[in-house]
Structure formats: structure tokens, C-alpha cells
Amino acid sequence: MASDTDARHAQHEEAQVSRRQFVKRAGIVGGTVGALGAAGVLQGCTAADGAGASSQWWLPAKWDVETDVVVVGTGDAGCPAAIRAHDAGAKVIVIDKGDFFGGCSVLGGGNSQLACTSIQTRFDITDDPEWDYDDTMEFGLYRSNPEVLQAWIDNSDSYARWAEDVCEMAWARIGKQEPARVPRSHLAAAYRGQSEGSGIVISMHFFEQLEKRGIEVLLRHKMTKIFREPNGPVLGIEVETPDGTIAIKARRGVVIATGGFKGNSQMVRAWHPAFDETLIWSGWPDVLPTGDGHLCVMNIGGGVVDMSFIMEFSGRLGSRQYVRWDRPHFDNPSTRTGLPNSRLEHIVFVENSGRRYLNEAGWEAGHTLPWLPHMVAFLNIKGRPRMEWMVTDQDGAEDAEWTSYEDAFINPDPTKSPCIEPGWVAKADTLAELARQMGVPAAALEETVATYNASVAAGADPEFQRPGPLFPIARPPYWAARWCRMSHDQCTGIRVNQKMQVVDQMEQWQPDGGDSKPISAEKVIPRLYAAGECTGGTGGAVRGSGKRGWYQVHGYIAGDLVAKETPLA
């Protein structure tokens, strides 16, 4: 699969407006934070709104703020939800726990997969709803919910036109990515110094539309709880602000758009025990996708789906950062993170014990899935935390082009491109010293290399059947770099129906052995919607190309519908 990150890196290097500037602007919006948190601005919010009535334990002591709709999250899903809800007549408040606007959506590549749009027609691309359905089903291992998938297909065109007409976002190009049989990956035009197809362009347009409408966006506001009447509707949320905890009443409803849970290692482990050490996630260290939305929803009886299909993986060599947007030095032209990893002919991989553990020829750097052979080999590593080191000699370092990064090996600096981490690279005149720097047993590493060199001399690799050509690891100095596995994408999460309403978990309990029914017929938690990476069901187990399109469409659907809920008394 093509690496969206590499394309994004190239795009980003051309960018002239830094994220820092954008964030700074967004910070102005965050400036309203103190006002809500400190003052309890809601006029007429009295104890009668729920205060202290002990029989009504599900209510907060008081409602500090009241609105029609609360949207939680400022990413691809939350923003369209907020704009649409506002335009449908609702008073909207958007909160985000981050200290900058846009979450993973700001950092990510901009591939937005949309189905059967008039934009495709404009570019002479013929699509077919059945192809959209079949491609997504197949790639997602047939785990999409048919109705939820269909909702994305049915709403893609109106969303794509709305993005252009209402959000003033021009679709410049449509790319083709696996598994789409025709180009479907909509890429936004370059905007205000940001390059075509970058994810930040989408966030910038959404941000401007929120600002234009005067929709309140409260950064550093974290949802910690959803208030729900027992068996009844959602009433509002509890929010931690810099000035204390407040309760926001949502007369029409709440849209959860909190992103994934890949940054919550405890939660990841709970659903997939094999991932039993801290994994880095693609937005690290800027975004914290810790599954808050999932947990708050589960806490009030909402369902989740396919949570064990945790993620697609990607990675970096010698670096734990998938992207770096802020440039510490303006004379540094690159935002690349990590060392080159495409030329591996001279490299052996060793794990914690200092021994090889896979056939290096089957290894892939791009997006990968937990059940592929090299991932299985990774999961079989017994040491903790699992380490995967690429080891080579001077010939190999030259071939892999690591020698051009010699400075980074000698002086690793995670704040400077290529953002190399101390302890994640090693270079030494002897294998014993290399092993010491890597933190693996020296005798084992020496033996591994000797065995491998004997295989090279014999022209065959009996241990792992690595195909030739094989090159010895013999000319000092020796070089090593550690591979960082990153959870990149999650396609699992809160169980929603085709209207993005959260389904009531208890609906799965059928004591009378009733027949299963379509998700559209299942009971929902009234007034609770979820959209984006926090949900599951659209694309099954695997993201395929550009799931951002799914998420924008989710928000587009949810925002309109939540605004049309009858307001609570």
C-alpha cells in the first residue's frame, strides 16, 4: 500500500504556513475557555435545573452552561457536525481536550475517500455504488455494517458538494488508493500556503467556517462523563476545564467525535492482549487519542463493535515520531522523521535476545496488519518491551543511505529532523559495543552475526530461508537502528446506526431468542450521536484508502440530525 505519510511529507516540505501559526490562531478560540469555566455563564441556570435532587442521581449538581448541541472533538468528524448543526438552527458548543485545534485530522494526510460524487464525474471518473460497497466490504474483511457503509455511500456526494459550497473547500484532485477500483480519494486544493492534499487544509476550512459562524470552540475542555437519564435520553456532559469542572446541558443532543483509542495502552491491551507493551501512535506526542468517547459512551450503556480489530500499523526507524509539524529550526528544510528503511539487503533484524527472528525479505515498512507474517514474528518476541533492531556493517550503512545521517547516529535529537531518539540508534567499532548500546546480549549478537555470515558464505539461509543475494556483516564500524511500531489507524469503536445514533448495548440481549434485526431497527440512546474514528462499522476491520472521507460524512450526517431533535424541556 502506498505510504500516505511519505506523500504528506513531500507536501508538507513545500508548506509555508506552519502549523504553529495555525495553532496560534486556534489558540485565540481557546481563549474563550476561561470565560465558561470560571464564570458559569449560563443565565437562569438554577438548582431547579437538576441541582441536588438526590432522587435524580443521574443529574449534575447544577448545569453551568446550556446549549442545544455539544460536539466533542474538533477533527474531521466533529467540525462538519458542528457546522451542520448550527446551520440547521441549533446553538452549538464545540469542545476539545487538546490545546490545539483539529486533533489527528490536522496531522494526517488528506486522503478523503468518498463514493460516487459529482466531483468524480467532473474528473471523468465513473464510480458505482455497488463497487463502493463491494470494495470497502472486501478490504474490510466483510466486517462493515451494511447499513452504516451504505450511509457513507448515500451521503458522500451531498457531503462533497457541501464541502465545496458551504465550507469553500475546493477538491483539486482525486487519487486512487487501495482497494478502490476507481479513484475515490478526494484531495483538497492548496490553501493559504498549505499544499494540495494535506490534511491540515481540511481542518483550516472547517476552522474558518466555525469562526465565521461564531460557533464557540473551547480548547483544553475535556469531556469526562455523559449525563443520561436512566434508560432515557442523554442530557449533557461533564467537562474538565482549566478552571474547574462544569456541566453543559445539551437540549438537543451530544455528538461524540473524540477519535480513536490507540493512545491508551491499557485500553488497547484490554481488547488485544498481544499488544502488551506501550505502542506509539501516529499522532504522538501531540494528540492523545485515549478512547475517552468510547469509555463515556460505554459507561451509559452504549455499544462498541469489533474492538479487537485494533489497528493498522506503520512505523519509523530510529524515531518515535510519525510526523513532525513544528520546526524547531527554520533553517531545517525537512519534516522527515526517521531513517531510510527501504534498502535492507545488507541488514539483519534482531530482537531483544540479540537473535534474528524473521525472514527479513518479508518485512514491510508501510501500513501493515497484525496477522501478516512479519507482524506475527514481532508478536512472538518474548522480551518486553519488544525490540526490533536492524543491524548492519559499514557496507550496509552505505547501501541503506544511513551514512548520510551519521550526525543523527552520533548525536540523536528527537527535536530535530530526522527526529532520532537517543537509545534508538547505535554505531560502534565492535559488535560487542554495538550490543551494549542496543541493550541486547553481546555474545548472542556476535553469534547471530557469525551464523548469518556462515549462511552468506554457504549461499543459503537455513534459519529463515531468506532469499539471496545475501551479504556478510563484516566491515566495521557496525550500525544499528531500532524500528518503532506505531498504531496508525483504528476502524473499530462505538456502535452506531446509519444515522450515527449510538446503539444501546442492551439491545444485544435477547432473552427470548428473538431474531436479529438490522441495526436501523435497534434501540438507540436518545440524543446521542457518534462520528469519526471513535466509531466502528463503516469500513470493517481495515481502513483501506482515505477513511477521512467516512468521518467527514459521519459528522455531516450527525450534525444535521442532532439539530433536528426536539429540544428537552
Ligand SMILES: Cc1cc2nc3c(=O)[nH]c(=O)nc-3n(C[C@H](O)[C@H](O)[C@H](O)COP(=O)(O)OP(=O)(O)OC[C@H]3O[C@@H](n4cnc5c(N)ncnc54)[C@H](O)[C@@H]3O)c2cc1C
Ligand atoms: C500522522 C497521521 C497521518 C494520517 N494520515 C491519514 C491519511 O492519509 N488518510 C486517512 O484517511 N487518515 C489518515 N490518518 C488518520 C486520520 O487523520 C484520522 O483517522 C482522522 O483524522 C480522525 O478524525 P476524527 O475527527 O475522528 O478524530 P481526530 O481528528 O483525532 O479528532 C478527535 C478530537 O477529539 C478530541 N478529544 C478526544 N477526547 C476528548 C475528550 N474527552 N474531550 C474533549 N475532546 C476530546 C481530541 O483532542 C481530538 O482533537 C492519519 C493520522 C495521523 C495521526
